[in-house]
Amino acid sequence: xxxxxxxxxKQGQTRLSRYYEHVEINxxxxxxxxxxxxxxxxxxxxxxxxxYKDFKLVYRQYxxxxxxxxxxxxxxxxAVYELxxxxxxxxxxxxxxxxxxxxxxxxxxLDEMVLxxxxxxxxxxxxxxxxxxxxxxxxx
Amino acid sequence: xxAPIRLRELIRxxxxxxxxxxxxxxxxxxxxxxxxxxxxxDNTYRCRNVAKLLYMHMLGYPAHFGQLxxxxxxxxxxxxxxxxxxxxxxxxxxxxxxxxxxxxNCIKNDLNHSTQYVxxxxxxxxxxxxxxxxxxxxxxxxEKLLKTSNSYLRKKAALCAVHVIRKVPELMEMFLPAxxxxxxxxxxxxxxxxxxxxxxxxxxxxxxxxxFRKVSLVPQLVRILKNLIMSGYSPEHDVSGIxxxxxxxxxxxxxxxxxxxxxxSSEAMNDILAQVATNTETSKNVGNAIxxxxxxxxxxxKSESGLRVLAINILGRFLLNNDKNIxxxxxxxxxxxxxxxxxxxxxxxSTIVDCLKDLDVSIKRRAMELSFALVNGNNVRGxxxxxxxxxxxxxxxxxxxxxxxxxxxxxxxxxSKRWHIDTIMRVLTTAGSYVRDDAVPNLIQLITNSxxxxxxxxxxxxxxxxxxxxxxPLVQVASWCIGEYGDxxxxxxxxxxxxxxxxxxxxxxxxxxxxxxxxxxSVTRGYALTAIMKLSTRFTCTVNRIKKVVSIYGSSIDVExxxxxxxxxxxxxxxxxxxxxxxxxMPVMEKVTTNGPTEIVQTNGEAxxxxxxxxxxxxxxxxxxxxxxxxDLLGESDITPVISTAPTSKPASAGGExxDLLGDLNLTGxxxxxxxxxxxxxxxxxxxxxxxxLFNDIAAGIPSITAYxxxxxxxxxxxxxxxxxxxxxxxxxxxxxxxxxxxxxFVFQAAVPKTFQLQLLSPSSSVIPAxxxxxxxxxxxxxxxQKQQLRMRIKLTYNHKGSAMQDLAEVNNxxxxxxx
Numbered sequence: 001x002x003x004x005x006x007x008x009x010k011q012g013q014t015r016l017s018r019y020y021e022h023v024e025i026n027x028x029x030x031x032x033x034x035x036x037x038x039x040x041x042x043x044x045x046x047x048x049x050x051x052y053k054d055f056k057l058v059y060r061q062y063x064x065x066x067x068x069x070x071x072x073x074x075x076x077x078x079a080v081y082e083l084x085x086x087x088x089x090x091x092x093x094x095x096x097x098x099x100x101x102x103x104x105x106x107x108x109x110l111d112e113m114v115l116x117x118x119x120x121x122x123x124x125x126x127x128x129x130x131x132x133x134x135x136x137x138x139x140x
Numbered sequence: 141x142x143a144p145i146r147l148r149e150l151i152r153x154x155x156x157x158x159x160x161x162x163x164x165x166x167x168x169x170x171x172x173x174x175x176x177x178x179x180x181x182d183n184t185y186r187c188r189n190v191a192k193l194l195y196m197h198m199l200g201y202p203a204h205f206g207q208l209x210x211x212x213x214x215x216x217x218x219x220x221x222x223x224x225x226x227x228x229x230x231x232x233x234x235x236x237x238x239x240x241x242x243x244x245n246c247i248k249n250d251l252n253h254s255t256q257y258v259x260x261x262x263x264x265x266x267x268x269x270x271x272x273x274x275x276x277x278x279x280x281x282x283e284k285l286l287k288t289s290n291s292y293l294r295k296k297a298a299l300c301a302v303h304v305i306r307k308v309p310e311l312m313e314m315f316l317p318a319x320x321x322x323x324x325x326x327x328x329x330x331x332x333x334x335x336x337x338x339x340x341x342x343x344x345x346x347x348x349x350x351x352f353r354k355v356s357l358v359p360q361l362v363r364i365l366k367n368l369i370m371s372g373y374s375p376e377h378d379v380s381g382i383x384x385x386x387x388x389x390x391x392x393x394x395x396x397x398x399x400x401x402x403x404x405s406s407e408a409m410n411d412i413l414a415q416v417a418t419n420t421e422t423s424k425n426v427g428n429a430i431x432x433x434x435x436x437x438x439x440x441x442k443s444e445s446g447l448r449v450l451a452i453n454i455l456g457r458f459l460l461n462n463d464k465n466i467x468x469x470x471x472x473x474x475x476x477x478x479x480x481x482x483x484x485x486x487x488x489x490s491t492i493v494d495c496l497k498d499l500d501v502s503i504k505r506r507a508m509e510l511s512f513a514l515v516n517g518n519n520v521r522g523x524x525x526x527x528x529x530x531x532x533x534x535x536x537x538x539x540x541x542x543x544x545x546x547x548x549x550x551x552x553x554x555x556s557k558r559w560h561i562d563t564i565m566r567v568l569t570t571a572g573s574y575v576r577d578d579a580v581p582n583l584i585q586l587i588t589n590s591x592x593x594x595x596x597x598x599x600x601x602x603x604x605x606x607x608x609x610x611x612x613p614l615v616q617v618a619s620w621c622i623g624e625y626g627d628x629x630x631x632x633x634x635x636x637x638x639x640x641x642x643x644x645x646x647x648x649x650x651x652x653x654x655x656x657x658x659x660x661x662s663v664t665r666g667y668a669l670t671a672i673m674k675l676s677t678r679f680t681c682t683v684n685r686i687k688k689v690v691s692i693y694g695s696s697i698d699v700e701x702x703x704x705x706x707x708x709x710x711x712x713x714x715x716x717x718x719x720x721x722x723x724x725x726m727p728v729m730e731k732v733t734t735n736g737p738t739e740i741v742q743t744n745g746e747a748x749x750x751x752x753x754x755x756x757x758x759x760x761x762x763x764x765x766x767x768x769x770x771x772d773l774l775g776e777s778d779i780t781p782v783i784s785t786a787p788t789s790k791p792a793s794a795g796g797e798x799x800d801l802l803g804d805l806n807l808t809g810x811x812x813x814x815x816x817x818x819x820x821x822x823x824x825x826x827x828x829x830x831x832x833x834l835f836n837d838i839a840a841g842i843p844s845i846t847a848y849x850x851x852x853x854x855x856x857x858x859x860x861x862x863x864x865x866x867x868x869x870x871x872x873x874x875x876x877x878x879x880x881x882x883x884x885x886f887v888f889q890a891a892v893p894k895t896f897q898l899q900l901l902s903p904s905s906s907v908i909p910a911x912x913x914x915x916x917x918x919x920x921x922x923x924x925x926q927k928q929q930l931r932m933r934i935k936l937t938y939n940h941k942g943s944a945m946q947d948l949a950e951v952n953n954x955x956x957x958x959x960x
Contacts, residue, residue, distance in 0.1 A: 026200075078469060079429045101147075104147065115296065121295065
């Protein structure tokens with residue numbers, strides 16, 4: 001089960017955070033800071049899975065942005081690694097570049113892909129269909 | 141009031157803030173604007189405001205005042221409002237807030253909405269944060285949607301059902317009929333979520349699991365998986381050339397659960413697993429992800445051995461891969477399988493040991509755990525060398541675990557005592573400060589038991605702390621040993637190594653510096669002081685110096701040290717005659733169970749080393765008193781004292797009881813030359829055996845004898861000897877009472893000549909009922925390596941007819957078969 005989904009930049013600023021298990025708000029900032037510290041301290045040739053407290057972190061770096069997913073032992077780490085890439089590809093398709101000015105849309109995309117910690121849909125077109133509908137309704 | 145700014149402008153503005161304070165200011169201003177807008181019940185811009193609020197919440201600022209606004213948005217008819225409202229509900233609300241119950245009605249209506257996207261929203265929200273009440277109310281709706289033909293809704297309904305089942309497990313049966321057709325879908329999203337739903341049901345309820353096995357779910361899954369592998373390129377689900385790997389992984393996991401402990405299901409999936417294992421492309425991460433899941437499944441179900449070998453080979457290939465992720469994953473899986481397929485994993489041992497030198501922390505940790513699992517009697521020397529080298533160079537967070545692991549492995553597989561002690565010394569010197577506290581008593585016990593290594597051990601320990609006495613566990617062990625075996629140190633006898641020349645003063649120097657040093661913990665100082673005290677009997681020329689040191693610490697600020705010093709001072713002054721007896725060598729300690737670093741060591745009637753720290757006098761008192769008593773009893777100078785297990789009393793009081801029972805003897809002073817001769821025997825062969833002296837191969841029946849028969853008390857001895865271990869005789873005594881009154885508080889004690897070793901186990905009880913209606917049994921084990929004639933002196937004490945009785949007797953009528 002996926003515990004949380006974070007996108008954090010190199011300076012430690014959270015660009016996106018989604019928790020599938022309740023975490024107190026003050027604990028969240030601490031968690032995010034620690035997680036990014038762990039990820040930043042690793043070099044290129046170290047593996048992308050870190051054991052952190054009682055769950056695992058799977059992270060992937062895209063330019064200045066880190067996508068970090070916290071999972072528990074039941075998940076296949078490498079599948080989650082692929083999921084991250086899938087997510088970034090979807091974002092890429094929708095926004096012309098991955099820019100975080102439309103946070104609500106990003107949340108909606110994430111909702112279409114992951115529900116309550118489980119993967120729902122991985123096909124790009126099907127994920128983005130409701131979004132295009134939303135955009136059409138918003139324009140009119 | 142001007143229109144509130146859009147979310148994107150807010151984000152842009154906040155990004156320009158250069159300091160935390162500036163950001164906080166901007167946010168507060170915006171919050172105020174939003175709050176006043178909410179108060180005005182502004183419908184047009186509510187959506188925008190809530191979106192901004194969500195962003196600020198993500199940055200860590202409180203946003204609870206937006207919760208009700210989210211509800212208002214959900215109730216609105218516009219899709220954009222609903223969208224943001226539900227998102228806000230998922231992010232800001234959870235079942236701890238009472239407000240969330242207000243959503244139930246809205247969600248119910250939306251689940252029946254005409255637009256599928258609205259229905260999807262409702263499902264998504266319910267599936268993320270529905271409380272148990274909400275789930276109970278709305279489970280029916282979810283179930284209806286699970287049967288719909290709209291795939292967009294079906295997939296969401298399936299995951300919502302998972303959430304409902306998690307919250308309200310009793311509703312699981314409700315979803316059962318809907319699952320029948322789930323796997324017939326073509327849509328992969330539905331397939332994926334259906335598999336998740338089935339997995340959840342199978343994991344939660346064994347009945348469900350049995351049901352699914354019966355309805356031949358496995359063939360269905362196998363068919364789907366086959367289609368995925370065999371079908372050519374499908375652009376919809378392709379990831380790097382593999383068709384929908386996420387679905388494949390999920391199906392493999394469900395197969396794992398279905399096949400666990402079930403032969404039929406396992407057989408049905410053997411083929412497909414072999415196919416996936418051989419056909420999947422391994423050049424990309426995707427393929428490896430699938431192979432990883434396959435391997436886990438193969439190891440978990442009852443697969444045939446060929447398949448298992450295939451799986452381990454795949455893991456072996458992973459280990460050699462350049463990609464770190466794959467190596468990590470391989471090590472993790474090998475750790476899971478090492479218990480069941482030990483030999484197969486052993487083949488990859490050298491690769492695993494190489495991984496110890498990897499740069500990556502996660503890989504190193506896995507490799508370390510796996511290495512410990514792979515150590516066995518054959519490879520212990522080589523593995524230990526590698527592990528010790530690893531201990532030297534690893535990160536501090538590993539050192540404690542590594543040290544404990546090394547101790548455990550060394551204990552189980554040590555090829556020789558010297559090697560064991562060397563290894564321990566090496567660990568203490570390299571990672572001395574990371575060793576766990578309970579390792580110290582274990583080590584002390586180990587050192588005591590390896591009698592022939594005492595000189596060598598104390599010499600090495602002395603050399604180790606000469607240079608550096610900052611590592612506490614090392615210093616503690618070293619002080620203890622120097623205290624015990626200091627005489628061996630200065631006398632310069634050591635067979636194993638070149639003996640060093642040490643004078644008594646040098647030894648005292650080092651112990652005193654430990655006492656004075658700021659680096660020493662209070663516990664360590666206690667060890668050092670006791671050690672100095674013990675040396676007062678072992679050393680000859682420096683007694684005055686010791687007296688001086690001890691008296692200085694009589695006024696130490698540390699209460700523990702002060703107490704010890706005062707007591708030792710008293711020993712010097714008033715009880716000088718008892719001092720040698722009290723401070724003599726610790727006898728060999730017995731182990732009751734095989735121990736790991738965390739288990740407590742039982743010692744037979746003596747205080748454990750831990751107790752030694754706090755109360756030095758009683759521990760020394762017991763063996764001395766027992767020795768004195770029985771020596772007086774038996775009047776011979778070549779009798780060894782018997783260490784008997786008192787039935788239920790604690791160690792500290794056992795000595796007391798004996799003192800009471802034998803109170804008529806003169807305890808102070810020791811008529812026989814003190815100290816009691818060193819017990820330089822090999823550790824008792826039967827240590828660690830259970831108290832039931834049953835041998836699988838008992839020698840032909842040895843006649844039993846009546847050892848004692850007086851005053852209505854009869855004691856019979858029955859014998860057992862093993863063919864494989866003929867120097868051990870196990871005697872079972874049976875005490876019976878033919879008088880008309882019970883005998884209570886019965887205690888049986890025995891002593892044997894020096895060439896024998898005796899061990900008394902606990903008696904069955906201490907009351908012998910009258911009229912031979914019952915008896916007490918007790919087991920004695922006698923070690924007779926030189927096959928001399930067995931002789932025994934016994935002492936019996938009991939209460940009978942209101943008075944205390946005691947008697948001594950000698951048993952000489954042992955049958956020849958019991959000792960020849």
